[in-house]
Amino acid sequence: MKRETTKLGLSLDQTAAQPYYRQIYGRILGAIASGVLKPGDRIPSARALTQELGLARGTIEAAYSLLAAEGYIQARGQAGTIVTPGLKLRARAPSAPTRAQAIAPPSFRPDSVLPFQMGLPALDAFPRKIWARLGARSVRSMQPADMAHPSVFGLDRLRAQIAAYLQVARGIDCSPSQVFVTSGYRHTIALIAHALLKAQDRVWLEDPGYPPTRDVLAHMHIKAVQVPVDGEGMVVAHGIKAAPGARAAVVTPAHQSPLCVSLSLPRRLALLEWASASKAWIIEDDYDGEYRYASRPLPALKGLDRDGRVLYAGTFSKVLFPSLRLAYLVVPNALVERFEQISHAFAGSSSGFTQSLVSDFMEEGHFARHIQRMRKLYAERREATAAGLEGVLGKYLNIDPQPGGMHLVLRLRGRRSDRGVVARMREDGLYGEALTDWMARGSGPSAVLLNFTNIDSQRTAEKLALRILARLRP
Known part of the structure; x- marks a missing residue:
C-alpha cells in the first residue's frame, strides 16, 4: 500500500523495511538532486505533510531534521522551510537516450x-521596467469583467491598435473587425486552413521554407507544392507551371524565410494576378518585416491587394518576445464572417490580460519606440x-x-x-x-x-x- 502527496510525488511504502522518516528523507533529497526542487523553493511544512500523509508529526520532523543537519534545507520561521539557497549538487549523469530521442x-x-x-x-534590450509598470497597473485596475472569458476574436482595444499600426507602418488599410488575434503562427495557419481549405487541397510553399508550415498543413492532409526560391524570392512562374489550380500560396515577401531575400515587385504583381485569376488565396507571413537595414521597410504585399485575395499574418514574437504567445491575422472584408464562425468553433485566442498589457504598451507609444x-x-x-x-x-x-x-x-x-x-x-x-x-x-x-x-x-x-x-x- 502506498500513500502519496501530489506536490512532491511523495510515495511511502508500508511494506518496505526502510522506516517512514528515511523514505521521506530519500524522496525529498531525490527531488532536490533531480532539480524538481531548486534552491530557494519552499517545501511543505511538517504540519501540512503530517496531515497529508497521516503520520505522526515526529516522523516528519525526524526526516526534516536530518535534511537540515546535512545542509539541504533551512527553516525560516513563518516563511516556512526552503531548499538551502545556493545549494550546489553534483549533477546526475544523464541516462542514455532512447533511439527515438x-x-x-x-x-x-x-x-x-x-x-x-x-x-x-x-x-x-527589452524595456522590462516599462513592461513591469504597465503590468502592475493592469493588475491593480482589474475588474470582475476582465476575469471573464476573453473574446475569441481578440480584445477590441488590441485589434484597434494593430489596425492603426499596420496602416502607418506596413501600408495596410484595414478595420479592427478584420483583425483576429491568435496564440501564434501555427494557430494562425490552422485557423486559415479550417476556414478556407480542405483535405487534399494543394498549397504553394517556398522551398526552402519555414518547416512548421509544412508540418501543420501535412497534419491537416493538405498537399504542399514546393516552389523554389531565388534572388527575387518565390519563383511564381514555377508555381503556376507546377500547380496552377492550387488553392493558396504561403509566402514571406519582406524577408524570405530563411534566405532573407525580398520578393521583387514583378513577382508580387504576378502572384497577385495568379491569385485573382485562380480565385486562390495568398497567405503573407510578415514575421519580421519591420527589420530592414538597407532602406526603409518595404510595404506589405497586402498593401497591393485590390481583389481581396491576401491574408496577412503578423506576430509579436519577433518585435516583443516569444513567450507572449501572441500573433494576429488580417483577413479581407468578405471573409470576416467566415473567420468569426471558425474562431467561435475553435476558440483559441490568447490571455485577455496579456492582450490588455500589449494594448497599453502600444497606446502609450512604447511599441513604436521599441521597434x-x-x-x-x-x-x-x-x-x-x-x-x-x-x-x-x-x-x-x-x-x-x-x-x-x-x-x-x-x-x-x-x-x-x-x-x-x-x-x-x-x-x-x-x-x-x-x-x-x-x-x-x-x-x-x-x-x-x-x-x-x-x-x-x-x-x-x-x-x-x-x-x-x-x-x-x-
Missing part, C-alpha cells in the same frame, strides 16, 4: 536561450556579428548579403555538412540551424543559419566564432 530533430522553437538561437529578439530602437540596434549587431564571424571563419564560409532580417546565412565552403556542423555546435552549447533542414527534400546547398540579435559586440562574436572554428576543423 537520439534521432529526433530539434524543435521549432526550443525553450532555451543560447548564442545564435533563431527566433529570439534582443531579450537584453525604432531595435531596428538601429539590430543593424549594429548584424554588422558586428558578421565582422566577428568573417574575421575568424572567413576561410571556411561566406555570409550572404541581405537587406534585413534577424539572422545570417553562412554558406559553408568545401563539402562540409551543415547538419554535422550544427550538431557539433550544439554539443558546445551553441545554437544553429541547418539550411538543409528547411529544404522539403532535406538536401541542397550546405549553410548554417545563425541569429545575431542577442550578440552584443564584435568581440563576443569573435569569441563564439573561435568555438565554432573548433567544430569546423577536421
Whole structure:
C-alpha cells in the first residue's frame, strides 16, 4: 500500500523495511538532486505533510531534521522551510537516450536561450521596467469583467491598435473587425486552413521554407507544392507551371524565410494576378518585416491587394518576445464572417490580460519606440556579428548579403555538412540551424543559419566564432 502527496510525488511504502522518516528523507533529497526542487523553493511544512500523509508529526520532523543537519534545507520561521539557497549538487549523469530521442530533430522553437538561437529578439534590450509598470497597473485596475472569458476574436482595444499600426507602418488599410488575434503562427495557419481549405487541397510553399508550415498543413492532409526560391524570392512562374489550380500560396515577401531575400515587385504583381485569376488565396507571413537595414521597410504585399485575395499574418514574437504567445491575422472584408464562425468553433485566442498589457504598451507609444530602437540596434549587431564571424571563419564560409532580417546565412565552403556542423555546435552549447533542414527534400546547398540579435559586440562574436572554428576543423 502506498500513500502519496501530489506536490512532491511523495510515495511511502508500508511494506518496505526502510522506516517512514528515511523514505521521506530519500524522496525529498531525490527531488532536490533531480532539480524538481531548486534552491530557494519552499517545501511543505511538517504540519501540512503530517496531515497529508497521516503520520505522526515526529516522523516528519525526524526526516526534516536530518535534511537540515546535512545542509539541504533551512527553516525560516513563518516563511516556512526552503531548499538551502545556493545549494550546489553534483549533477546526475544523464541516462542514455532512447533511439527515438537520439534521432529526433530539434524543435521549432526550443525553450532555451543560447548564442545564435533563431527566433529570439534582443531579450537584453527589452524595456522590462516599462513592461513591469504597465503590468502592475493592469493588475491593480482589474475588474470582475476582465476575469471573464476573453473574446475569441481578440480584445477590441488590441485589434484597434494593430489596425492603426499596420496602416502607418506596413501600408495596410484595414478595420479592427478584420483583425483576429491568435496564440501564434501555427494557430494562425490552422485557423486559415479550417476556414478556407480542405483535405487534399494543394498549397504553394517556398522551398526552402519555414518547416512548421509544412508540418501543420501535412497534419491537416493538405498537399504542399514546393516552389523554389531565388534572388527575387518565390519563383511564381514555377508555381503556376507546377500547380496552377492550387488553392493558396504561403509566402514571406519582406524577408524570405530563411534566405532573407525580398520578393521583387514583378513577382508580387504576378502572384497577385495568379491569385485573382485562380480565385486562390495568398497567405503573407510578415514575421519580421519591420527589420530592414538597407532602406526603409518595404510595404506589405497586402498593401497591393485590390481583389481581396491576401491574408496577412503578423506576430509579436519577433518585435516583443516569444513567450507572449501572441500573433494576429488580417483577413479581407468578405471573409470576416467566415473567420468569426471558425474562431467561435475553435476558440483559441490568447490571455485577455496579456492582450490588455500589449494594448497599453502600444497606446502609450512604447511599441513604436521599441521597434525604432531595435531596428538601429539590430543593424549594429548584424554588422558586428558578421565582422566577428568573417574575421575568424572567413576561410571556411561566406555570409550572404541581405537587406534585413534577424539572422545570417553562412554558406559553408568545401563539402562540409551543415547538419554535422550544427550538431557539433550544439554539443558546445551553441545554437544553429541547418539550411538543409528547411529544404522539403532535406538536401541542397550546405549553410548554417545563425541569429545575431542577442550578440552584443564584435568581440563576443569573435569569441563564439573561435568555438565554432573548433567544430569546423577536421
